[in-house]
């Protein structure tokens with residue numbers, strides 16, 4: 001292993017999934033990572049995320065697979081229902097939940113606990129400036145004093161501040177897929193048992209699925225819309241958008257909207273992809289959603305984040321940052337393309353635009369067990385999840 005002594009101090013922006021996973025591997029390879037996170041503590045709650053293919057092997061190499069399995073959601077079927085809660089179609093667990101599913105907040109906590117003793121975490125702060133002066137990087141912060149690092153990695157999600165500072169305005173790289181999603185934690189008022197119930201009206205999907213062994217539930221609202229102009233930090237405005245879009249939708253929607261108003265957490269964003277022609281500039285690189293967000297419609301974002309962190313750290317341990325960043329990109333590119341492709345054109349199945357589409361989708365799901373191409377459909381996500389051959393890096397357990 002050639003450890004570039006000058007590249008030891010790595011600042012990572014973002015303590016979501018990719019950030020702590022990268023810090024984990026950098027520590028294993030002998031680097032000294034610092035993670036700065038805007039939130040005051042690791043962010044709890046959130047929606048369910050799935051793992052498929054190569055990401056499970058990375059979790060195994062991290063020694064965390066058993067912990068993630070112990071916290072798995074064990075979700076079962078999702079039933080699509082009409083306005084009177086009558087079942088119209090059912091999809092099996094494998095359809096929504098991948099090979100292994102966990103609440104995003106639980107995953108973040110597991111990754112944080114696995115790294116907190118070895119990694120410097122700075123919560124409640126954010127990067128405001130990055131000056132790459134060839135020998136190193138001077139970073140300024142909203143609250144803390146300026147500091148020197150050898151490398152900076154943006155793991156700060158779809159709306160990455162590092163990407164904006166170094167690569168330019170988000171609008172240059174973000175491709176909106178024409179859908180928005182909102183998720184929050186609500187009471188399990190339907191008494192769902194490891195199951196979900198979704199209701200469609202044209203261009204809108206309202207749903208609820210049980211979580212934490214049925215102790216609570218997640219309400220979810222999807223709708224189709226061209227790019228909306230709203231403030232990413234203004235949760236009140238985002239709640240109003242959801243209320244307006246779902247006003248008058250039948251089934252349990254009014255109940256779910258009223259639970260949303262009281263919810264302890266709230267997520268709202270566009271289903272978007274980030275498409276960059278390079279994942280690094282100088283001494284700054286990007287990982288996870290910041291570099292190659294595939295959108296929730298792909299079900300691959302967490303897998304990409306976990307695998308990307310493993311590859312980036314492994315390549316940095318193998319050589320200087322210039323060749324490492326180049327190798328990271330060439331290892332990841334095909335995998336990213338396969339995962340992003342999964343989401344494209346997928347939205348109509350989840351948020352059908354018309355009543356005709358809703359009927360067609362339900363008919364397809366009903367007939368699915370008998371369709372000759374069922375296996376092909378089921379195996380598509382797994383194929384994308386395995387569209388990378390993991391290298392074995394020195395210092396990483398095989």
Ligand SMILES: Cc1cc2nc3c(=O)[nH]c(=O)nc-3n(C[C@H](O)[C@H](O)[C@H](O)COP(=O)(O)OP(=O)(O)OC[C@H]3O[C@@H](n4cnc5c(N)ncnc54)[C@H](O)[C@@H]3O)c2cc1C
Nearest residue numbers: 014016017018038050156157161288289296299300301302
């Ligand atoms: C509704 C929904 C469902 C999903 N379902 C799945 C699924 O089934 N399977 C799957 O694989 N993926 C799924 N995803 C995607 C998955 O959540 C993301 O792809 C994954 O979390 C990416 O991890 P990340 O660490 O790159 O980004 P994030 O998890 O977004 O983490 C970014 C972190 O950076 C922090 N941050 C942001 N800005 C700053 C700043 N300026 N300074 C410091 N910190 C900052 C944030 O607070 C956050 O902690 C889903 C996403 C959504 C929204």
